[in-house]
Amino acid sequence: xxxxxxxxxxxxxxxxxxxxxxxxxxxxxxxxxxxxxxxxxxxxxxxxxxxxxxxxxxxxxxxxxxxxxxxxxxxxxxxxxxxxxxxxxxxxxxxxxxxxxxxxxx
Numbered sequence: 001x002x003x004x005x006x007x008x009x010x011x012x013x014x015x016x017x018x019x020x021x022x023x024x025x026x027x028x029x030x031x032x033x034x035x036x037x038x039x040x041x042x043x044x045x046x047x048x049x050x051x052x053x054x055x056x057x058x059x060x061x062x063x064x065x066x067x068x069x070x071x072x073x074x075x076x077x078x079x080x081x082x083x084x085x086x087x088x089x090x091x092x093x094x095x096x097x098x099x100x101x102x103x104x105x106x
Contacts, residue, residue: 042082
């Protein structure tokens with residue numbers, strides 16, 4: 001019995017190593033659809049209206065980028081009103097310049 005468990009453990013380890021090598025690595029996936037999702041967190045005592053105002057300011061800053069077509073804003077859900085999400089939609093040419101986008105995100 002211990003040999004079977006050891007063989008399964010070693011097999012799992014080898015399979016994990018093989019799959020890790022096969023996974024594509026990088027900041028942007030190869031199936032880039034031109035969207036980035038970001039999350040925001042406000043102060044614990046922030047009201048829904050305060051989070052909407054903060055999200056709007058952040059969305060306007062993101063919209064200033066010439067490669068951004070639009071920004072989807074989802075702020076302050078009922079139970080977690082201090083959390084929000086932003087989803088910039090990028091221009092097609094911007095998707096092709098992935099390296100430049102990486103530098104901007106850092």
